[in-house]
Amino acid sequence: MNTKEIIELGDKYLMRNYGRIPLVPVKGEGVRMWDADGREYLDFVSGIAVNALGHSPLAVVEAVSEQVKKMIHCSNLYYIENQVLLAKLLVENSCMDKAFFCNSGAEANEAALKLARKYAKIKHNQEKVEIVTALNSFHGRTLFTITATGQPKYQKGFEPLPGGIKYVPYNDLQALQEAVGPSTCAVLLEPVQGEGGVHAASAGYLKGAKALCEEYGALLIFDEVQTGLARTGRLFAYEHFGVEPDIITLAKALGGGFPIGAMLAKEEAAVFQPGDHASTFGGNPLACAAALAALEEIIDGGIVRYVNDIGAILYNKLVELSSKYDFVKEVRGRGLLLGMELSIEGKDIVSACQEKGLLINCVGGNVLRFVPPLIVDSTEVKKAVEILDQVMSDIDSKL
Incomplete structure (x- = not known):
């Protein structure tokens, strides 16, 4: 089935206790995930910090x-x-x-x-x-x-x-x-x-x-x-x-x-x-x-030490990015549990990132949360931040 067919069946038969995003994941490998229509995503949600070793380790x-x-x-x-x-x-x-x-x-x-x-x-x-x-x-x-x-x-x-x-x-x-x-x-x-x-x-x-x-x-x-x-x-x-x-x-x-x-x-x-x-x-x-x-x-597997190193890279890139936009208030967290607090709602940024192939989520209405798999590498971090930058630039031009 394709995305549209699965969503229609879901709306018919599933309880509405989730505000589901119109995305149907069907395959994952490492930090990447694919939907029912074959689109590829960088997954910085990782099942909400569940897929610590990536998809299907x-x-x-x-x-x-x-x-x-x-x-x-x-x-x-x-x-x-x-x-x-x-x-x-x-x-x-x-x-x-x-x-x-x-x-x-x-x-x-x-x-x-x-x-x-x-x-x-x-x-x-x-x-x-x-x-x-x-x-x-x-x-x-x-x-x-x-x-x-x-x-x-x-x-x-x-x-x-x-x-x-x-x-x-x-x-x-x-x-x-x-x-x-x-x-x-x-x-x-x-x-x-x-x-x-x-x-x-x-x-x-x-x-x-x-x-x-x-x-x-x-x-x-x-x-x-x-x-x-x-x-x-x-x-x-x-x-x-x-x-x-x-x-x-x-x-x-x-x-x-x-x-x-x-x-x-x-x-x-x-x-x-x-x-x-x-x-x-x-x-x-x-x-x-x-x-x-x-x-x-x-x-x-050296994961703990690696998280400190890659977490610092992601944190520093997010801090650097935040200096470009007045609507970013703070970047905070530890390791690979990081948040970017905004002065605006974050849902449009989450949606636009998804359209460009990056999955993140928003907590509290205005805090973008980044919880990628602990095996994420510097190239994937760089790509994720580049997508976020593109989206935030588009948002900023409309404010």
């Missing part, structure tokens, strides 16, 4: 191909070899001690919030239930995680929401100090807010959050669903700040394109007992085979 393809011949799924009632090996690899390369596997970032955050409340009841008291999160955060689409998300637009229409959530401005330590107290069981923060506009935390803010959690016996949870696994130039973003959380959540890059999520916890916090929490498909042999291959490639 060979290591993941081979691992999945081999595993699918052996076993696709079995129950978590049993020990699963790939799951055990993946847990070992994650623990040995982080500050964590235990792992729980699920299917998405939302599920990982849901598990983390449940674990925090369970921990508080076991270690402290029944009234210690409050969770503090940041305004403009994003933590998922379950009822609990949209409540933890500090953006009312995601919560509208789903009331009544679960109780016990407090919101504070991001990077405002005084506000956090005023919010955290004896009733707090957890503080949930993103080291870099992705959906919230690509805002990085300050080291002092996260260190302050850690001190408050220690003072009041609360758990510090870092949502690294978007920042984790080399995206920011470290394997985990917490490494930038000299702060070890009690719980980390992961997804996106973990499976190299295959759906999997994980919650990692310190030994002290890992209080789940049989029956407390579960996931039918979480950590199945196929998902863990994909994740093992992806994670080994990230760790052993």
